[in-house]
Amino acid sequence: MKSLIKYFTFTSELRSDEQSEENILGRRQRIFRPDYKFVRGKDESEIRAEGLNIHIKERHILKDVNLALPDKKITCVIGPSGCGKSTLLKTFNRLIDSVEGIRIEGKVLLNGEDIIGSGQDITRLRRKMGLVSQKPCPLPMSIFENVAYGCRIHGLANKRKLKMVVKHYLEAVGLWEEVCDRLNTPAVRLSIGQQQRLCLARSLAVEPQFILADEATSALDPISSKTIEELFVKLKRNYSIIMVTHTLRQALRIADYVVFMYMGEIIEAGDAQQVFNDPKHELTKKYLSGAFS
Amino acid sequence: MKFKFIEERLFKLLMYLATLAVFGFVVSIIWTIVSRGWGAMSWDMVSKLPGGGFYVGKEGGFLNAIVGSLYIVGASTLLGLLVSIPVVFYMNVYLSKNSRLAYVARLAYDVLFGIPSIVYGAFAFTIMIYFGMKTSLAGGIIVVTLLIVPIFIRSMDEVARTFPRELLDAAYSLGATRFETIRVVLRQIMPGIATATLLSIGRAIGDAAGVMFTAGYTDSIPTSLSQPAATMPLAVFFQMSSPIKEVQNRAYAAAMVLTLIVLALSVAGRLITNRFSKHRV
């Protein structure tokens, strides 16, 4: 098996909880606008997996995964279905915990801190990892409440601030114009593309560092998925985006970094240019040429 | 520690307690009944009819109630099966999946399931009086049948609804009429029929309010359908209300027998369901 390709980042200084707590309340600084250059300072973020093995009951789902994912880039995880892409993603925010009979070995380091060990405040971890799932799933409440949900969970109750937050993030995903006059209607009445953008806004509203997208466009029509793709490209200014995708062309369009998985193993990982133009591994070549999918 | 974690722990604790309470109630009920019933239990209780002076604490047992209950439960279970199998078959084979009639019929049976036995009893009683009948074994059987048919139908129906339509198509393509598929369907829903039967027997044997009106109570074993019949729950109920200690003790013994029967049915039901889910594709 091909060994991992290291991606160099600065060793990051940990953000203290208190600081991130402040951020969520006084989030106005982190406004996402094309003309606004947000400087994140020292909280360089990075996900690094070391010797990660996952078993579900008797099945070996992830085999000795070693990986370092770059900061503020779009990482695309590609590979045939059933290769463990989604499991990898779910490990990063530990949604995998709820799976029956799961056994995790190895380390996943987030900003240098192991997130697999017990004693972690999972809720804090998950907040750093915004999730956009395959099928948009708006919570059973209004559009406004959907975006405000995360903030309320984390203790923001001030109505005025909530309104600001909701407006801000709906603008960030380009949904504000479309829904500003019906914020109190149930979110399920939106079109499916709008719902997906709403879910993205909902994730952004808790100030994540990462956005995990699990085939986020596969249920959408071409136009909506293009909108989402464009959003991701814009968002990588402030967030590290890790997306699992089934469509190679999508990866070609937007990926900065590519991870190719096969049967629970990382076959190849590297810069998008390099992997797509000059794959090192035989399997990668075959996959890219469409020999299997 | 943050508030949300305190909240999480508090509610988790409450949930443990609630779940424990469920166990607590089961244990408490069974323990109470068995511990009080065991002392009063004797072979005479289940093998003898009430003798003279039984209700002031003298000789005898409650064989009359046991036999009466058996008659009523046995007959009404058979009748219930006869009525409900065709209905389930009709709803799932003759009617299409989105049929309006099937919807209304399911609703009606669910509603009938909710109607309390006392109302069935009162209704049946008025009908019996209208026809000049007295409290009798036949009346009891009819009321209990009415009572358990909804259970029969709905619990068999739950199983029958998961029945793969492809199997029906296979039978049709061999040239079978709809009615002739009944063999295939019956074989497939057999486990459902078994569990439904056990459930219904459990309900039938425990019903008191319905038979109180219609079957009456007697100290002897009925020899024809027009004679009144005693039942277990009523044996418990009537003897409980006696002020005499010995008679009350017999009520506890009868209660214990009834509980053990119901427990056995419940265990059997579990075994069948487990077996069933094991062989399910």
Added chain:
Amino acid sequence: MISLRALKDRTAGGVMFFLTIASLLLVVAMGVGLYFKSSPVLADHSLGELLFSSSWHPMKGEFGFLPFLMGTLWVTGIAVILFLPVALLAAIYLTEYARPAVRKYVFPALDILAGLPSVIYGVWGTLLIIPWISEWLAPHFVEFSTGYTALAGGVVLGVMILPLMVSLFIELFTSVPSELRDASTSLGATRWQTVKRVVLRKSVTGILAAVVLAVSRAFGETIAVLMVCGNLPEVPRSIFNACYPLPALIANNYGEMLSFPQYEAALMFAAMILFVVILLFNLISRIILYRMEKRFA
């Protein structure tokens, strides 16, 4: 010409069709029959008088059902207030928290609770709950209580409807799609926050329907309540007063009512009240539950 087989198919279809709609006919027949039987008392007394008068003197021809209606409401109310939280918490635990191994032990326990005959609950209530109330609980609040009280009826009834509520709730909660839970937890919500804000919120109509169903079951419960609630035809003033629910009234007087046509009609009227209320409650909640089932399927 129709072949014999096709004829058989049709005849069987006809018979089965009749059996299927017999359920509907039975519901209608019960309603009509009970109304017909209770018409003598309805002819002599206004509906308002029957429902809101509390003087119950059958021999004098006074039939005020208020004490019995209130008795029914009291025991049912106590049962729901005491046991709805227990049922909710247990159901949440079993669907959201518990490992399958735990469920394997709890489900049979619920089965047993659901299967025990009503008279057994009555015996249990008499042997355990009544002494407990009269010796332990009541002395803290009132001077004297026999234990045969609305509270005893409520507790016994509550335990009886507990398994019904828990199983309905479990069905509701498991039908909430797990993506919703994932969406909520991936925003950093704790499990309880997810339950409170998403799962319960999603199933709130279903919960209401389930409670209505449980309440209608409680309304009709006869023997167990009759054995523990004291049976005094008075409007209860506290949970330590005896009460006399409608089904108990019918069951206690079925023998003597025949002596007197008005009395019989009055008891049939009581049965009709039960029938109508329970019919409506069941219809409403079943329809709601069907809709939810369909939506999630």
